[in-house]
Amino acid sequence: MRLLHTSDWHLGQHFMHKSREAEHQAFLEWLLTTIDEQKIDILIVAGDIFDTGTPPSYARKLYNNFMVGIQSTQCQQVVIVGGNHDSVAVLHESRSILSCLNVTVIGAISDSLDQQVLTAKDSEGKPAAIICAIPYIRPRDVLASQACQTQTEKQQNLEQAIADHYQQAFKVAQKKADEYSLGKPLPIVMTGHLASVGCKSSESVRDIYIGSLTAFSADHFPPADYIALGHLHSSQQVSDLDYIRYSGSPIPLSFDELNDVKQVLCVELSVNCPRAIESIEIPRFQPMATIKGNLVSIEGQLNELELPKPGKTTWLEIVVEEDDYLTDLQSRIQAIIADKPFEILKVKRNRSQQQAIELAAKETLTELSPLEVFQRRLAQESLEDAIKDQLIHHFNCIVSELNEIDTEAPELKSIKSSKVKSIENDQANNKEMSSLQDAPLK
Template identity: 50%
Template structure:
């Protein structure tokens, strides 16, 4: 059984005013070709299929196109809801898509409904593996808040509730697998999914906090003992906790400029009766070149020229420029525009290295402190500091605990 694990497509995303429609169309074309060439039995998308709960019509068309083309190839498709996805949007076509070899699990409710059997390629209904198909777990799905709880109590309660949900789905899947194995006369591998942040995972600026004020990261020890865990939400491909069988595949296209240097990939996961066999990363081509360059006005010209070699007049490079040393100049946009004139690049963002976040706050049109939450202000101030990721995560967690404690003290 070969599964293609991908996640975080964010169909319908607008990147600083730019549509990703052309990139996602090329991604679908490439994916369908790989499914055929790599003899994939099933495709699994671990959450954040759409970028918003109300995706534009072209994003829905791309979604439908993916379903139809994979069904035509005889390949099963499993779609899990993410924190960006609307449960109702995913659910509105669930029954129809079930007729096209596609299973949609939008919400974490009934454990039995999250047990999915993926068949081998060809529509022969030959079971290949059993899946604990767990989407993004919203706190309200598994937990009822109690009065008087501290921030630490809420975090522990939510972690325990999520772990209990995984256990319930795991038990239901094991029972179903045992019945199938007795009928088939051989073992079936068992895998699980998830859309969350785990302890030690490396994030990027486009990854949104999903449990604000409570759970920061889910420990790997709390996952059930399965053959493979296919995760989504984190956009950088990585193993979790050094464990080979717990993986983030990452997003297939860069969703922010700090993802530009990442090698985007999908994962080919091979399983058989004995469990997990191999995991093979399959690099995704870059359909739209992005570049992030930095330096003073002397060095930037050379860096921009280098970045421009990746672009064409028909498909210019999307560029982020960070100005150091000369960042005090008031006419930076005009100077940068003069540098890129005639080059196949399009400047989407200009940043001043020193005090960038403070300058952005001051210059933001129609934005005042009244419109920002304490968390927004803290995040923007923290972004000015060059700190290790683990230290930033620790500071974010501690700040959330302090604010929650103050708010509870006032209530």
């Protein structure tokens, strides 16, 4: 059986006010062709199908058209699992219809593990593999809230609960595999949408703050034949284990992903043979580039930059390494590319520590992330480092909660908003926070 692993499509994403619709359309067309040429039997999409919980209509159309298009290939089954960006309600709204097209959608974990453990069949209709379809696991799915727990205890409990779910699903899969055994148990494939310890992340990845769990240890994964993961946008192995893989996103979702080779993973599974994994490179559908240096160097690099194909525009990130603070920086760079099919989406400055101190007062909010703004304000307070670290962690948790509101069904948003307000009130009453209340805000 030939399996294709992809993830993190993020349909509907707007990249610095730029739509990715054309790129996603081109990718999905390429993917259908690849599935046909590679004679793929089963497709796994390991989460983050959409970029937000309320994807635009064109994103849903791309998704639905793809599911119709795959019917013209020999692909026998499609397995879709939800990610942290996906709304369970949105994914499940078309689940019944898609099931008629041999598309199984698992937006959230189920009370019955049998619903998450699927039997994949070959072209002759015979069982060929067992698939444990495990989506992004939210804390409320596996844990009940407990009072007076430390952050460490919350992390340990949550990690163990997620590990238990994987182990329990694997046991159910083993039982099914044994039932279909032809002298040797069928191969078992698992999915997941989470961050693993020691793996490479990128600017576009929205950190998953599940309780205080930021990464999952590879030791907790069961010994499946292949584990198809999503969430991290760079294709990579987990802990140098070739059977635990992130396929990565199909298009660069941030400028720091430009050096990554975007790919899908083709996995050959057989009862009598070891697995074989092949990466298939995805073409770049939108020209993008990062240019670094001082103004003289940047001008030279822009003049040497390869022009895009007719009708295309290259999106640019400009990183300026300049001693002086230039108030007209944007206009200077725009003048350099005035007659070229280039478009600047992002300009930032690289500064030495001394320059950062001297020029901090001249910074604009557009040059800083929300976390950097919070850190600058926090630096003005006379607090112990441990308390500052705790406040930064609380800040990240609140931002994550606010981000997750966007991925929930509309009827849950008011509940989530109340939860965030409760967190803020708890922090305001915290003894460590009292010193901040007395300090003047700037």
